[in-house]
Amino acid sequence: MSRFSAALLAVFLLVLAVPALAASSGIVRGSITPAHTGATITLVGEGARYHTRPAANGAFVFAQIPFGRYTLTAQEPGLPSKTVAVEVHSDAVATVNLQMLRTIVETAVRASAGVSGTPVAVTTIDHAQIQTSPDRGSLNKLIATIPGAVRFSYNEPVINGFHGITYELDGAPLPLATTSNFAEIMDPRDIDSLEIFTGAIPAEYGGDRMGAVVNIITDRFENIPEGTTGRISSGFGNQGQAQGAFDTASRFGNNELFLSLNTSHTNRGIDAPTYQPNHDNSSTGDEFLRFVSRIDQRSSLAFDYSNQLSQFQIPINTNPNNPNDPIYAVPGTNDTQREYDRFANLNYTRLSKDENGVFQFIPWFRSTRVAYNGDLANDVLGMGPNFSCAPAGNPNNYPNCNADGVTPNLINNVGLNQATNANYVGLRTSLERTSDHHTWKAGIDVSRENTSSAQTYACYYVNCALAGGATTPVVASPANGYALGYYSATAAQAHPGTQFGAYAQDEWHVSKLVQFNYGIRYDHSTGYVDGNMIEPRIGVNISDGGKNIGHLFYGRFYAAPLLEDVRSACVIFSAQGGCASTAPAYDLAPENDAYFEMGLQHTFNDHFTGWVNLFRKTVVNVLDTTQLLNTPLFAVYNNALAVDTGVELRLQDRLDNGNSWFYTATVSGSYAGGISGSTFLFPPNPPGPVTLSLEDHSQTVDSTGGYTARFGQDRAWFATLQANYGSGFPVNFQDANLTLNGTLPAHTTLDLSLGRLTPAGRGARGLGVTLDIQNLLNHQYPIKVANGFNTTQIANGRSVLFRLTAPF
Numbered sequence: 001m002s003r004f005s006a007a008l009l010a011v012f013l014l015v016l017a018v019p020a021l022a023a024s025s026g027i028v029r030g031s032i033t034p035a036h037t038g039a040t041i042t043l044v045g046e047g048a049r050y051h052t053r054p055a056a057n058g059a060f061v062f063a064q065i066p067f068g069r070y071t072l073t074a075q076e077p078g079l080p081s082k083t084v085a086v087e088v089h090s091d092a093v094a095t096v097n098l099q100m101l102r103t104i105v106e107t108a109v110r111a112s113a114g115v116s117g118t119p120v121a122v123t124t125i126d127h128a129q130i131q132t133s134p135d136r137g138s139l140n141k142l143i144a145t146i147p148g149a150v151r152f153s154y155n156e157p158v159i160n161g162f163h164g165i166t167y168e169l170d171g172a173p174l175p176l177a178t179t180s181n182f183a184e185i186m187d188p189r190d191i192d193s194l195e196i197f198t199g200a201i202p203a204e205y206g207g208d209r210m211g212a213v214v215n216i217i218t219d220r221f222e223n224i225p226e227g228t229t230g231r232i233s234s235g236f237g238n239q240g241q242a243q244g245a246f247d248t249a250s251r252f253g254n255n256e257l258f259l260s261l262n263t264s265h266t267n268r269g270i271d272a273p274t275y276q277p278n279h280d281n282s283s284t285g286d287e288f289l290r291f292v293s294r295i296d297q298r299s300s301l302a303f304d305y306s307n308q309l310s311q312f313q314i315p316i317n318t319n320p321n322n323p324n325d326p327i328y329a330v331p332g333t334n335d336t337q338r339e340y341d342r343f344a345n346l347n348y349t350r351l352s353k354d355e356n357g358v359f360q361f362i363p364w365f366r367s368t369r370v371a372y373n374g375d376l377a378n379d380v381l382g383m384g385p386n387f388s389c390a391p392a393g394n395p396n397n398y399p400n401c402n403a404d405g406v407t408p409n410l411i412n413n414v415g416l417n418q419a420t421n422a423n424y425v426g427l428r429t430s431l432e433r434t435s436d437h438h439t440w441k442a443g444i445d446v447s448r449e450n451t452s453s454a455q456t457y458a459c460y461y462v463n464c465a466l467a468g469g470a471t472t473p474v475v476a477s478p479a480n481g482y483a484l485g486y487y488s489a490t491a492a493q494a495h496p497g498t499q500f501g502a503y504a505q506d507e508w509h510v511s512k513l514v515q516f517n518y519g520i521r522y523d524h525s526t527g528y529v530d531g532n533m534i535e536p537r538i539g540v541n542i543s544d545g546g547k548n549i550g551h552l553f554y555g556r557f558y559a560a561p562l563l564e565d566v567r568s569a570c571v572i573f574s575a576q577g578g579c580a581s582t583a584p585a586y587d588l589a590p591e592n593d594a595y596f597e598m599g600l601q602h603t604f605n606d607h608f609t610g611w612v613n614l615f616r617k618t619v620v621n622v623l624d625t626t627q628l629l630n631t632p633l634f635a636v637y638n639n640a641l642a643v644d645t646g647v648e649l650r651l652q653d654r655l656d657n658g659n660s661w662f663y664t665a666t667v668s669g670s671y672a673g674g675i676s677g678s679t680f681l682f683p684p685n686p687p688g689p690v691t692l693s694l695e696d697h698s699q700t701v702d703s704t705g706g707y708t709a710r711f712g713q714d715r716a717w718f719a720t721l722q723a724n725y726g727s728g729f730p731v732n733f734q735d736a737n738l739t740l741n742g743t744l745p746a747h748t749t750l751d752l753s754l755g756r757l758t759p760a761g762r763g764a765r766g767l768g769v770t771l772d773i774q775n776l777l778n779h780q781y782p783i784k785v786a787n788g789f790n791t792t793q794i795a796n797g798r799s800v801l802f803r804l805t806a807p808f
Contacts, residue, residue, distance in 0.1 A: 019591020025171075026088040027356065027434060029061040030096035032074060043086070045070030046127060046193060046236045063355040064300075066217050067195045068126050069654070074098050085606055086634035089122060090195055090215055091202060091441065093434050093507075107655035121147060121199030121597065121613050123650065127192050129660070132708045134735070134772055137801070139188045143214060144740040145704045147613070147648035147664050148198040151726065151782045153271050153793045154182060157212075158697045159198055160595075160617055161644025161670035163624060164559065169216045169709065170290070170304055171360065173445065175208060177368035178562065180634045182270050183284065183310035183339045188538070189245055190260050190288040192217045198648075199613055200553040200598045201501040203519030204430065204443055209559040209591065209623055218304065219290050224249045230620035231758055231768070235803030240267030243803065254294035262286050270386060270593070271793035272315035273325040275780055279334065280315040296309040296349040304803035308341045317792070320383065324782060325792035327384035327413070333375050333631070335416075340369040352433075362428040372632065376458035376488065379415030385786070386411045414631040415458035417508070422451045439507040441519075445499070449527075451563035454674075455633065457572055459488075491568040497527030499560060505537070513543045517553075525560035531590035547603040548564035551613075559591035560624060561677075566628050566635040570680055573628075588677040589621040589638050608653040617644045621676050627791075628681070638677025641690050644670040644698075658710030662750070670698035694730045696784060701727040712756070720753040731785060747781040747795070749774075758805040764776045768805035775799060 029189035032039055032054050041060045043050040046068035054060040065088050075081045080230070082098050123146040125133075135141035143165070144157040152158045159165065167174040167185055175184060195215040197205070205213045230248035246261040262285065266530025269282025286308035293301045316392045317325045345364035352358065386401045386408055387556060401407045430443030505519025517539040524532040539553035567583045599613035622642040628635045654660045674690035706722035728743040751774050758768030778798040786792045 010240075012444045025064045025358075026090060026092040026094060027061065028065055028070070028072065028086055028088060028094045028096065029059070029356070029434075030072075031060065032058040034058070039074050039076040041069050042073045042075070042225040044073070045086075061355045062349050064349065064358055067124060067215065068193055069124070072096055073647050077541070087124070090122070091204070091432070091439075092521050093439055120610075121197065121599065121615075121648065123147065123196045123198070128658075129460045129708075130188065130193065131757055132710075132720050132753060133706070134722050134753040134773040134774060136188055136753075137772065138424050139184045139186055139191065142194065143196060143212070145662075145664060145706070145722075146196050146198060146212075146583065147650045148212070148615070148646070148666050148668075150598070150666070150668075151724065152697045152729075155184075158670075159211035160615065160619070161646075161695070161696070161698070162209070162211055162619065162642065162666065163623055166205055166208050166210045166213045167216065168213065169343075169345065170302065171347055171428075172217055172362045172364045172535050173426065173428060173447070174216075174305070174343060175366060175424055175426075175449075176566065177341075177424070177449075177451075178370055178420055180337075180370055180372070180418075180420070181339055181368075182282075182312050182337065183308065183341065185341075186216065186306070187260075187262050187284070187286045187288070189222075189247075189262050189307070190218055190286070192219055198515070199595070199599075199615060200539050200551070201523040201555060201557070201595075202517070203505040203535070204441065206503070206521050206535060206557055207360055207445065207499050207501045207523045207525065207560060208595075210557050212661060215415055217652050218288065218291075219256070224251050224256065226251050229807065231805050233287075233758075233768075233803055233805040235799035235801055237799065239799055240265065241799070241801050242266075242577070242803070245805075256290075256292045258288075260286075260288040262542070268358055268796055268799070269312050270315065271783060271795065273317040273327070273786075273792040273794065274315070274319075274322065275797075277315050278318060279313045282310070282312045284310040284804050285640065286625040298353070298355075302349075303344070304347075305344045306342065308339075310339045310341075311373075312337045312339075316382075324794070325786055326410075327382070327786050328793065329382035329413070330378050333378040333382065336373045336380065338371045338373070340367075342367045353742040357431070357433040360428075360430050364424075364426050364428070366424040368420075368422045370418070371764045372416055372422045374415040374417050374458070374632070376415035376417065376456075380412050380458050380460035381409045382413035383564070385409065385411050393450075413461035416632045417456040418633065420451070422455040423451060424449045430535045437509045438702055440504075441506070442504040443502070445501040447499045449497045449499075449563060451497070452492075453564070454490065454492040455569055456488055456490045457569070487749060489572045491572055493565045493568060495528055495563050495565070497525065497560075497563045499526075500524045515541045515598060517751065523558040523560070525590065527560065527563050528565055528586045529561065529588055529590070531558070531560060533590070533592060548681055549601045551552065551597075551599040551601070553598075554594075556695070557591075557593040557595065559593070561623055561636060563638050564634075566633065566678070567680065569628060569633060571629075585682040587679055588636060590639070591623045592620045594618045604653075607655060608651075610651040612647065612648070612649045613646050615645070619672075622672055624672070624678075626681065635677060635678060636682055637679075639672040640674030640676035640685070641692065642670070642672035642695075643692065644668060644805075658715045659708060661705070661707040663705040665703040666703070667701055668698070669700060675705075696730055696732075699726050701725065716759070717756050718754070720751075722751040722753075724749045724751070726730065729784065744782050744785070747779060749779055749795075750776040752776050759807055765807075768803075768807075770803045770805075772801045772803075773798065 007022055041052050043062050050062050052060050067089050070086045072086050073083045086094050130136050138156040140157055144151040147524050149157045149159045191259030197213040201213055228250040233245040235243040243264045248259050250257045265283040267281050268277050269280050272280050289305045291303045291502040316329040316333050318331050322330045343366040348361045350359045426447030428445050432441035460703045501523045503521040508516045519537045521535040535556040537555040542550045571583055595617045597613050597615040601611035603609050619642040621638040625634045625636055648663045671692035672695050673692040674685050702727045708720040711717050725748045728746045729744050753772045759766050775798050780797045783793045
């Protein structure tokens, strides 16, 4: 028996030995003293209500409670009721001891959650916050409001220094399939709440690039009354914005059904190379279905299905004298990208008899297709800098290329047609058991992926030759005053891959003041390259018995590279300084991370908390992407070494009247250097030690703050003002000590959201109305500039969207 098979069998037997907790839920338990079996315990929050009665010894438990903020109330005839606020996080146990004749006593210190708070870098964005946020139209923008996150181009949140986020949907994994997607992984209109880990990530997560883990809950069981309710929404705004949505929810007996249909369009889709976008339309349509059934008091079955189509025009710069973008296209160039995404999962969950554990079994599937349709005849007439002959370390010196009187400063662009397909099938099972002092958990994740891709390249025949059989020019009819002709060549790739992950972890409550979190994970992946890693995770929380909790954590993480291979494409460009005439060796390697953090949380009062974390991540073979020469194709490579160091702060206050505010700040620096994977894309590493230089997504200071006021009848009206600040990104990629051109300008934007929330429930009356204004002051700024590694991208200006929603 192989070592891999033996490890799989051992972990499977371990998993079968104990029951477990659902990945996006926790347990609330406690006791009433003196024992009152006639008391009623109610847990209310996040649109759900749960009831139970204590046992003869006064003990009670609520199992499988989705993360969020709740209020627990104990009521006994003839005695005053007792109420306490409870924060529930994934895989955590919140313990509440109630003394009916005295005040409430809160016990235990938690690594992930509990009534004492959490010093871990974990942020919950609940349904009320999403509904009133100016960023509620973008999942990426919502994530970018948390500590440790930097808002980068295409709205990508870069967390803890490097690309990559792990997503979980209703307890099931949702893997990223390709590096070339513009669309967000899910429409935020289908999301109820978010829980985001940016530090102290438990052993149950791993195997992929993991700057953060985002737990998504779509719809919560017991949120709706018997019968059918729904709402219809439409919206319009500047920049050609138009939106429509239809949502319905039905409850019949022990079953619930949710259906969402959404569509949207805008003339300003992705970040453009010009201040006034040219050729930048985009549209998205998606359908989401969720069915939940309570089989009996201890078992449930849930099914999720989503289908999404997103279409993007690729924005262009038609001005050859644009000071921000030296890459230009002929007018009328019409490149587009279409992204098709589909996923489904089935979640079977069973509670143990004492409700202190849950068994979970989740098969899942995902399919993604990306089609880049180039306007080849026009693409090849565009021009861009000849970065290949620029001095090492300063690609912006390309105008010196012609110093020899032969090499051109500008060369024709390359056209691309591409079709990429990725299909995943996987299985997750996890089991957990809690006791007075321990919470044990073990589980496995297994998946298989098949990826295939094909590209057709076109290059203007006057100054470009392609290898790979491109011997005959393709002549097109004249357009735009040119007699068009270009060479074309095709490359194709296909490869399967697998991932296996197994883990065991424990939360050990040593005392009311001390808790240890420890676990170990094993990851193994196959594909173009195989890899494996054993990853220890260990953390400790120490309370002073009052309002402060200190925290330490150290963990190792493993990330397998996606099944993307550009070697055959590089051979095609051998005549332009690409690869040699034969395919080079595949040397892309898995990423290995080491992460350390220390933090302190302070509870100011029962609704106001704050925490600060110091963190450092060191990475070997960090996975990143660049463009293949001057084509639109993304290529994955490894930096040999990388490090990110910083400090992050979060303050959050949620008042009883519904008003709330938060402030987030991150001060950090992300550095990388050396090339250790896809080395054929770059010049050889210089001799000597690796020099670390700032990453292009490294922003020294990034902060966000917002205030929400609720008012009017039932506090249904709201106003939210949010401010975002960034100190600016480096001009050049991996610019050592910013010696070349420094950083791009700092930027501050204001966002505003006003309106009335849609009435909920059967028989609800009245319209919901919202007005969202992004970038209120219309402050546009360059996010990136073309530097031989990236294209120029300008931040969007003022965006105004008005929406009406009617319940039924």
